[in-house]
Amino acid sequence: MQKLNALIIGPGNIGTDLLYKALRSEWINPVWMVGVEASEGITRARERGLKTSSAGLAGALSGLLEDEVRIAFDATSAGAHKEHARVLEEHGIIAIDLTPAAIGPFCIPPVNLADHTKSLSMNVNMVTCGGQATIPMVAAVSRVQGVAYAEIVATVSSRSVGPGTRKNIDEFTRTTASAIAEVGGAEEGKAIIVINPAEPPLIMRDTVHCLVVGEPKRSEITSSVHDMIAEVQRYVPGYRLINGPIFDGSRVSIFLEVAGLGDFLPTYAGNLDIMTAAGLRTAEIFAEEVAAGNFVLPPRSS
């Protein structure tokens, strides 16, 4: 077993939670944390033995090459990722993009991760928290029968929604809707996000409505949904089916709750946890494929 050396860009809440998870990984070895200024996140990473840079990706580049870093998690912003993507690609580093930039193909691990490793994608995008929580369910229905329309409602606690998401909430709805169709397999997708300020904060809730083509195949859909829940639970243990699938005419509805592991982020922030867990899961599969010789890393250009 050979761990892949990894870099985390963005020492905020997401980056730090990802770091804590990666430190337990059998496949990923986090060695660098990069930020754009001195911060608590940089200090925390250093205390956990990582090399750090507060001068952005460019400031860490020579160190990354020396340390044979081959995989990077970008937990910054869509705007920043555009530049990061270019630099990472140039240096043969696989990018796991946790921003809404969506430069690379969408990745929902239990649905289409295997396709990306086969096609040697060097940049994959983790969609959105709402997408990670719901698209596996859309896919669970669409692998049984045609889904003409799928709609998801993600309700998240106010405390778990950062300023980046708030400034561009349309990015959430648009990106999630596209991925519902592209990855979930629905002909048309719609996404709704509701932010709830209740105290104590509510655990992320997600509702998935699918309008299927023809009479819903109830027992097949039900078992497909249960199988997919188990798949997601492999990397997000707090992923739970609360109600459903229920059937009403052509409508299939599934009611979910997503509790986090509480690594760095609180357990109610399942929306953030499912992003970091899915990102790490994706990196681990890449590392497994590299170790098995199925995914050949590009030679370094410098």
Added chain:
Amino acid sequence: MDLSGKRVILHDMSLRDGMHAKRHQISLEQMVDIAQALDDAGMPLIEVTHGDGLGGASVNYGFPAHSDRDYLSAVIPKMRQARISALLLPGIGTIDHLKMAFDLGVSTLRVATHCTEADVSEQHIGMAAALGLDTVGFLMMAHMIPAEHLVQQALLMEGYGANCIYCTDSAGYMLPDEVTEKIGALRTALQPATEIGFHGHHNLGMGIANSLAAIEAGAHRIDGSVAGLGAGAGNTPLEVFVAVLHRMGVEDGIDLYKIMDAAEDHVVPIMDDPIRIDRDALTLGYAGVYSSFLLFAKRAEEKYGIPARDLLVELGRRGTVGGQEDMIEDLALTMSKQSAP
């Protein structure tokens, strides 16, 4: 209370909030007919959108009989003096919807957020203001937070470019003293040029009294709907409110008899059920629950046998906010499992 000589702008909600009460099934003909009756009565502003705003067409909130585009395209060219507004809830509708409404000729764009989440409205308010629209920040469920907190959120929206800020009593929970306090706090904190608005629901029968309190405290725009057609027990019934305003010497520019006739001859005939304070609508007001949950709770009662009142009280206890309609069926399923032998 002396309001004589004050001027207010009334804003009709029957074709937007009323969409909730009509399960979003108002026909294009009905919409044009009612809008023309209102236009003729002198109504300065009329809102036309899916009940949950632009882009609200969904399984979760209901698919409308026609698209926002179709409704706006049908109504706007028929107006002689009335201007048309559209509502947008960030998280449901997007900038694309906003631009569509602008291209179709709305004068006013109202961006609605839960009262604590104003910062999700920055891009939408900014865009509406940049397009030169009359731009309104609409703080929903305003009963849930103290006046000081509401003021902070209003200042954010004003900072993004809104020229009018609403205190929105989405649950019909407020009593007049609370309206006085909140509108007064907004009036004091916001710039003098920024207008203040009040949107009421009639779930505790307070629509008229609260709207009067709002005017006295400095509100300049008041929402209501002809014949009260709106979510829950409806909005402040405008024909009644106009009669009261005229007795009090408030200038609103409305022809009282014409708006009475619009209510009686155009709106009441299209109602699916009478708009009244039944026990479930009363529960919304009493428990502080989002008014458009009403029909969803009634349907869940029918399907799962859990009383709508019990569902609404529990949703209130959980601090549910506007947009969480999915939690009604979810809760009914959970409660029916618990009550199963």
